[in-house]
Amino acid sequence: MELLRFYLNGKPREIDFSHRDSPPLSCSVLQYLRQYEKLTGTKQVCGAGDCGACTVIVAHKDEATGLEKRCSADSCIMRLPRLHGKHLLTIEAPERFLDTLPIREAFLRERASQCGVCSPGMVLSSYIHMNNHLPMNQDQIRRSLSGNLCRCTGYQSILDAVISLDRNPDLKSGREDPLDFPQVEKRMHAFVQGDNVYLLPLTLEDLYVARKKYPAARIASGFTGSCMDYKGPVIDISRVYELLQVHVSDSGISLGAGCSFETMKMQMAQYFPYMIPYLDSFASLQVRNQASLGGNIADGSPVGDTMPLCLAHDAVCVVCGPRGTRRIKASHFTTGYRKVALRADEVLLAVEFPFPEKGTYYFAHKQARRKNMDISSVSFAASVRVEGKTCTSVRLAYGGMAAVPARALHAERFLKGKMFSQANCQKASAWLEKDFSPISDVRGSASYRMDVAKNMLIFLYESYNGEHDGR
Ligand SMILES: Cc1cc2nc3c(=O)[nH]c(=O)nc-3n(C[C@H](O)[C@H](O)[C@H](O)COP(=O)(O)OP(=O)(O)OC[C@H]3O[C@@H](n4cnc5c(N)ncnc54)[C@H](O)[C@@H]3O)c2cc1C
Ligand code: FES
Numbered sequence: 001m002e003l004l005r006f007y008l009n010g011k012p013r014e015i016d017f018s019h020r021d022s023p024p025l026s027c028s029v030l031q032y033l034r035q036y037e038k039l040t041g042t043k044q045v046c047g048a049g050d051c052g053a054c055t056v057i058v059a060h061k062d063e064a065t066g067l068e069k070r071c072s073a074d075s076c077i078m079r080l081p082r083l084h085g086k087h088l089l090t091i092e093a094p095e096r097f098l099d100t101l102p103i104r105e106a107f108l109r110e111r112a113s114q115c116g117v118c119s120p121g122m123v124l125s126s127y128i129h130m131n132n133h134l135p136m137n138q139d140q141i142r143r144s145l146s147g148n149l150c151r152c153t154g155y156q157s158i159l160d161a162v163i164s165l166d167r168n169p170d171l172k173s174g175r176e177d178p179l180d181f182p183q184v185e186k187r188m189h190a191f192v193q194g195d196n197v198y199l200l201p202l203t204l205e206d207l208y209v210a211r212k213k214y215p216a217a218r219i220a221s222g223f224t225g226s227c228m229d230y231k232g233p234v235i236d237i238s239r240v241y242e243l244l245q246v247h248v249s250d251s252g253i254s255l256g257a258g259c260s261f262e263t264m265k266m267q268m269a270q271y272f273p274y275m276i277p278y279l280d281s282f283a284s285l286q287v288r289n290q291a292s293l294g295g296n297i298a299d300g301s302p303v304g305d306t307m308p309l310c311l312a313h314d315a316v317c318v319v320c321g322p323r324g325t326r327r328i329k330a331s332h333f334t335t336g337y338r339k340v341a342l343r344a345d346e347v348l349l350a351v352e353f354p355f356p357e358k359g360t361y362y363f364a365h366k367q368a369r370r371k372n373m374d375i376s377s378v379s380f381a382a383s384v385r386v387e388g389k390t391c392t393s394v395r396l397a398y399g400g401m402a403a404v405p406a407r408a409l410h411a412e413r414f415l416k417g418k419m420f421s422q423a424n425c426q427k428a429s430a431w432l433e434k435d436f437s438p439i440s441d442v443r444g445s446a447s448y449r450m451d452v453a454k455n456m457l458i459f460l461y462e463s464y465n466g467e468h469d470g471r
């Protein structure tokens, strides 16, 4: 029987899921901490990745560098078996492993904790901000804390507390004792509990074997999409080596489908800096550390944020299975509402973003009810090539306007070959009425969506003209 092995706040843990008092395989890290470890410093509020009250720190050893890496996570949506081989740190961790004392003192000094429910999460997100050596200004700190809500609206005192740490000479954060990690063999791991199973393959070969043996098991990557509430047998592909690869060639960049959104942000920054504010508005740091590019695309959602980018770039989805590899244009990948072109035995392996031809301009903008932590009402990504003053090539891709993310082909046809001007973008926007018939739902009425979609074309022009930064 395989044991789950990890460290918690400096102490080793082993869980035998076949034991009758063990947590269920679908147990969240939060439930485990509060119910089984009686560590109640980590708070439960929304239980859905929306508030950051349950923030913890998960450390792992980077295989390539051997260095320890610490990331924040929402423990309410993180499955317990994902801790295999890792070190979990909570607000209760001894200072020699996680030195949050100066941050906690600053919170007290600045009266940044009122009811205190959000405080442990706020402290840990502030810790990660400093651990990543990010600038200590309001804007950067706000971004680092954007996944943490304070219902008492103590935001200004929380910001003041973190900023005050810039002047603290005693700050030891990042200079703690090295963490221990359990020895786990380099092979597929399988945790079994009655009829249920949780498989952790490390290679594509393992994955194919696992699928053959457990055909009913569901593929899951970050568990932040449609897998979030699924409790049955799973094949967790987040450690499959081939799915985590990033390749850069003369023609473009290929991102493994298992890459998290934080990895995608880091990798794209150099080649497509325009994407960064757009990707920064995806959920929160905690969710971006866990959610995968592949899960976003394979979910086939009309409001998934990456497909408009893929359509604007004419990206290629590379899929693979035991029968080989196929390349599918992004425009043919989503085949209907939450339907994609994957065969039953295939997974999404990577997404290839070609490098643009000279003179191509990119733009992306996401409209949601609030800036962070919200699904798009309408998302937009565009590429325009302008030669002289003429628009010689254009791709306008929208999310939230139809059952699938789609290009605005009528508007594109109007713009192509014409002068790229505000007046022509305005005229092109009228063609969106022919391209889309959006629906009304909680994220916006049909007419609101259409107005936003039209405004996006003006934003595109203003951004091209240096008048709008895409935020
Ligand atoms: C708080 C919160 C905020 C969010 N905010 C946003 C947002 O701003 N924008 C947005 O677009 N989404 C958002 N989401 C949705 C979700 O985070 C994303 O869609 C995410 O990319 C899903 O990836 P995952 O790895 O977690 O998918 P999972 O839930 O693990 O899987 C989703 C689906 O994809 C399949 N799958 C996963 N990987 C592969 C693969 N490589 N090959 C084949 N099938 C695969 C699974 O079988 C499953 O059907 C949010 C979710 C939460 C909880
Ligand atoms: S309890 Fe709100 S994010 Fe976990």
Ligand code: FES
Binding pocket: 112, 113, 114, 115, 116, 117, 118, 119, 149, 150, 151, 152, 153, 154
């Ligand atoms: S102090 Fe009460 S929720 Fe933040």
